[in-house]
Amino acid sequence: MTAGPGADADVCVVGAGPAGLMLGLLLARAGVRVTVLEKHPDFLRDFRGDTVHPSTLDVLAELGFEERVAGLPGRRVRELTASYADGTFRVADFTRLRVPHPYVLFLPQWDLLEMLAAAAAEYPGFTLLRSHEVTELLFDGLGGPASGVVALAADGRRTEVRARLVVAADGRRSVVRDALVRAGRGLSRREFGAPMDVLWFRVPRWPEDPEGLAAQIGAGRLLIMIDRGHYWQTAYVIPKGGRQTVLAAGLDALRATVIELAPWLRGRAGAVADWDDVSFLEVRVDRLRRWHSPGVLLIGDAAHAMSPVGGVGINLAVQDAVAAARMLAGPLRGGAGAAELAPVLTRFQRRRMLPTMGTQLLQRWAARGVIGPTLRADVPVRAPAAVRLMDRLPFLRVLPAWVVGVGLLPERMPPAAAAPSARAAARQDLPTAR
Incomplete structure (x- = not known):
């Protein structure tokens, strides 16, 4: 040895x-x-x-790396929205953080x-x-x-x-x-315990698409859309242990769900061409x-x-x-x-x-x-009172932004x-x- x-x-x-x-x-x-x-x-x-969250960006800046980070191909996201059956609501606003980097990179x-x-x-x-x-x-x-x-x-x-x-x-x-x-x-x-697992895949993003982080909530389904500039990094949240059910339903059913939850993606869901384009995360x-x-x-x-x-x-x-x-x-x-x-x-x-x-x-x-x-629901889901309140009172959006970003x-x-x-x-x- x-x-x-x-x-x-x-x-x-x-x-x-x-x-x-x-x-x-x-x-x-x-x-x-x-x-x-x-x-x-x-x-x-x-x-x-x-x-890369605001507090991590602060660490990188303290190291003197701001110019190095600026030279990397990142995309700044400043808010999170959630779309329910009764509308789209703003739930987190990183620009309200009193920190040097009020955004998620x-x-x-x-x-x-x-x-x-x-x-x-x-x-x-x-x-x-x-x-x-x-x-x-x-x-x-x-x-x-x-x-x-x-x-x-x-x-x-x-x-x-x-x-x-x-x-x-x-x-x-x-x-x-x-x-x-x-x-x-x-x-x-x-x-x-965790009630969910996640399937990850990419869908092309077009310039006229919404910007930022978006949660699309449907009956028993949840889609998280992450704006990566030229594509959407997409998380399809499924019930814990539900991977085989999704696989058995087939790719066409997955694509149809994506379009139903995010209609602007019609014509692009075919980018998920086979199951090799879908990765699985067991949530723990x-x-x-x-x-x-x-x-x-x-x-x-x-x-x-x-x-x-x-x-x-x-x-x-x-x-x-x-x-x-x-x-x-x-x-x-x-x-x-x-x-x-x-x-x-x-x-x-x-x-x-x-x-x-x-x-x-x-x-x-x-x-x-x-x-x-949400994953157990069999009817369209309406926004909870807390979500509607954050959309109505902008200063409340700093709370989830702080927990997530700082x-x-x-x-x-x-x-x-x-x-x-x-x-x-x-x-x-x-x-x-x-």
Whole structure:
């Protein structure tokens, strides 16, 4: 067993998604040696979570990346509408947020990830190993803390990456979490039911189409339309376990439903040519009771799988990364090992558990109170009183915009990682955030 490139890092991050690369970048800027492992050779995959929320845009601006982001092919969306049997109603208005970026940016995630990877590569302490699939954890003796990972490269070569801390940022099917279970260090999980699953596909968008985010609600059916400029990224929400029913009904029935819910798409639903154009998302909402084990920290979906309601999963994961970087950079620079890091990991979870629980509670309320009844309805659905009220009183639309766009506990950048202009304006007490 040989140690390959990237061995002996301070931190090994598993998963080069938005949270993993953000954490690696922030720690590298703070002087911590970081190795990030990604099982794929590149980022050119069809992501569904292509939203960059205002609080994430603020983080990118504090890093000095505003011009880089502006050069990417994104589309700004400023409001959310919902169409019921009795009309179309405006339910969220991001322009009312008093934040530097009062909009949601829909951006191909591969462009965002390449930008973050390129920025992180500017620091000598950062290493990104692509085509390295993590298969197991290394431990410091029997019963000792984790001390790194084993990964298989594309050519089959076995590579060890030793580190004082392993961070699992590898999503809801976390390999690191599974390795902890195999090692008898499993972390118990609370699972919350979800009444729906989602089918995703694309439909061409024409210039005369409506703009922004739109929910189309029918009898027992729900369609979410995401304006991506030249196409609609479309989510067809189905009852939990209803995938086989949709498949049995056939593509013609799916296309007919799309046209019925969004009549302006007539003539374009044929772009969904076969089932290969439709991807399936099994909706899960869960969270670990404990997000860490000696030598290991779990963040993002690896610690708490989010529903697609509000599209907040990526934003929450990035906020996890910012908080982790702020709280861990100092101890890691000081040479802290697993024992010294343990109380820091506990404080991190205590801080991030509150927004996670609150967001999941709101998602579960929306699922039980809005989505579930809609999917069970056998007659046209009229707008609930709360939706009609938000349309009538514009100032109320800031509430869902804040929950979706900013979040319940937005994190601040660690001063050592911020761009010089932002660092100069930072408060002096930030390095000691609790």
